[in-house]
Structures are given as C-alpha cells and as structure tokens.
Amino acid sequence: MLPVEQQLKVITSGTMQIVPVEELKAKLEKGVPLNIKLGVDPTSPDLHLGHAVPLRKMRQFQDLGHNVTLIIGNGTALIGDPSGRDSTRPPLTEEQVEANAQTYVEQAMKVLDPDKTSIVYNGDWLKPLDLNKMLALMSKFNVARILEREDFHKRYANNQSIALHEFIYPVLQAYDSVVIGADLEMGGNDQIFNLLAGRDLMRAEGMEPQIALTVPLLVGLDGAKKMSKSYGNYVGLTDEPNDMYGKLMSINDDIIPMYFRLCSTLSVDEIDAIDAAFADGSADPYLMKRELARNIVDLYHGAGAGKLAEEAFDAQFKRNEVPDDIAEYAAADVVELNDEGLVYLPKVLIACGIAASAGEARRAIDGGAVKLDGAALPAKSYNIDPAQLASGTVLQSGKRKWARLV
C-alpha cells in the first residue's frame, strides 16, 4: 500500500468533509485494507454522473487497495431517506426495489472494481429485526438530536409533516455500519447526519467508530442546479457514447475543472495541474473539454469509445456531415399524398420522430430549422412536392434531429 500521506492526497481530492481526518489517518497507518461502505437506496433505475461521484471515490479507495461494501438498501428503501427532503418519500414496493437494484449494480460496476466489491442487501438483516432489538437500537438515539438536523428542523419549523418512521431511517443506516463493521462510510454532502449517526451507534456498541466522508453534489450540465433527471441536466451512465460526448461538450467552461475532479479517471496530480492551468489562464477550455468528454465516454463505454464519439461529433457539428447512425423510415409508410398530390410535411416529421406535434413542425419550418438533404426550406412550405421526399432523402430539424427515408 502507498504511504499514508499519498493515500490521503487521493482520498481528500474532491471531498467535502472527512470527519475526523486524524482518525482516518490512524486507521490508514495500520496498513491493512479498510472496509469502505456506501449505502444506496435504489429509488430510480437510471444512474447519472451525479450518482457516480461517490462511486468514483469508492473506486479510488479500491485502487489504493481497500475493500468496498456496497449496501443495497432494500430494507431502508421501505422508509425512504428523508435527507434533504421537504416531504415524506413515497415508499417503494419490493418489486421496484428488486428491479432497480439489479440495474443499479450493473451500472455501478462500470465504475467499481468488481473483484474488490462486495454487494449486500440490508433487508437481509433489517427485515428480521424483532421488537426487542428495534427498541434497543432506538434507545441509543434521542429525538432532540435527530430534530437538530437541518431537513427535519426545517420541516418541523415550517409545520410540514414528519412521519414517525422517518426518524428511524438514520437508526437503520447506522445499524448497517455496525453489521458490516465499516471503517469509513461515504455519501453525498446531504448525508452527513446519517453518517455521523453510524459513528454514534458504533461507539455505543463498543466498536471503533467509522469515519464519515462526504462528496459534493454534482452540478448539472446547466452549471446551475444539481444534476438530476427531473431537471433534464444530466448525463446518464447508459447514454449512448455520441450523446454523452455531445452533452459534455455543452457545459460551461467554469465547471470543467470540477467535472475533471469529480467524474474523470485522471490522476489527482493531473487534475491538480488542470486546476492550476485554469486558474492562471493557460488552459485552452475547448481542448480541455474535449479531453474531459473523451475520458468520461471511455470510462462508461470502454477505451477508444471517446475517440470514436469525438470523430462522430466533429463530423456532425464541425463539418456538418450527416451522422451515420440516423433512424430510417420507409418512405411508403411516412409519406402521404393529399388531394392535390402534395405531401403535408409536418405529418412526415411527426412520423419520423422529428417533431412532437404538427404545430411544432410548422414552427420549425418557419424558423428555418428544417432541411431536406441539407437544404433549408422556406417558411410556410408545409405542403411539398412528393418528389422532394424520395427514397434516400435526409430530413433534419436543427442540428440534432435526423431521419432518412428509404
């Protein structure tokens, strides 16, 4: 294993807080692999780059020679983590949890090293808990302490409801740490209370308390809000390579270093150098962003995928070539003649998935966005000669929506 100082350099890169650092140092100095815990409630089947931030951190631990336990919260999901919420989470059904857990693990393994990861389900030990044990656990916590945390405090102060079972969430999460004997637990920065609860409970059980490590919430592609599917500012881990590359190319310059830090596979030294280059203005943001996009595409789609995505990107957006993997539609299926022997183009655009409604299609035409074989149509050209839609014609709306007639 690397010297403690070097390990710490990697560990602290891109983290929010480590409580307490001295204890972590002491644990590392023992020179044995630590047990690193990450608990996830599979609330959604699709992971994005934001979810991958703690996973990346886990991977760094693995590369340093430590072991990682990924806890699938099929027990805790029955409550729903109240962290950062202003209302009670709807509970998931067992089937949802089951299905989500499977895709979660699949996606997580793109980041983690499967050989150094053990995957466990906390329902295995949480569901069999009997009343005695539950009460014993709950007696270790007190209400005033739990009410101190910001999310509960706010809800309480604002007269928003807090269901009693939500208080139990940190208790169960803490118990997970006891069961697996965690040395360190990580989470997003809204998780700090739950992580500290684990410390308290472990201490109460006479164990060496875990270290709490938090990573920041990743900012979304818009550079403003946190990355989230509902904001539409995310890069999904299963997004197609070209898509992923394109989305990353659209980010603002000033979040490039942060994305390198939290999402890329570059070494800490390399990332530090990039930070420095951005700080003194010597960095070329455009080239850096291309490197970032390649790196992340490689990570999720295999080495070389980034380069291919970049070439496709250059062809499509720099040289305005027709992308080669566009959807094809049989002209016979999509092209309909009206009484005058003309084709109502908006219908064709809808059939080819280029427009959501005829109105949208008409607006796109009027706005000069729609092109046939690269030639823009004049405004109001809604009814066109079917000869313009012969087999082989490429339909385009804007730079991103394409279809080919066959």
Added chain:
RNA sequence: GGGGAUGUGGCACAGCGGCAACUGCGGCGGACUGUAAAUCCGCUCCCUCUGGGUUCCCUGGUUCGAGUCCAGGCAUCCCCA
C-alpha cells in the same frame, strides 16, 4: 377546534367581466461561435392555420360573454388553540 390566505401554461409571477391570456426564467430554432460564454432575432396548448378547437384546481350557477362574479367541493399555506 377557531380564524385568515392561495390555487393561471415546465417553473416564477401578472391579469378593471370581452384572452390563447402580461412579464421573467427555462427550453427550442436562427445569426455569431468552441453544440462555452456574451449578444441579437424568432418560436414556445392542439389542429393542413389570414381560420377552427380545447385551456387558467373541480362541479354547478349568474351573464350575450367568466381566468376574472356567486355557491359548493378538493388541495396547499399561514396564524391562534
């Protein structure tokens, strides 16, 4: 349990009884670019559209005409107990 307020397009916020509905954000498209930023222009409910249809929590009512008035319902928020 008592009292008060509010419910408008993805979000935010206007709207004297004549509105497909102000404005901002966001989004899309165009120009310019590095699918960055900044800036400028157009669009942003549906419909083969100088027109038609369906909208402003729900249900009824008043009216030639209701997002706007009335009644009841539902939801949310605030104050007091």
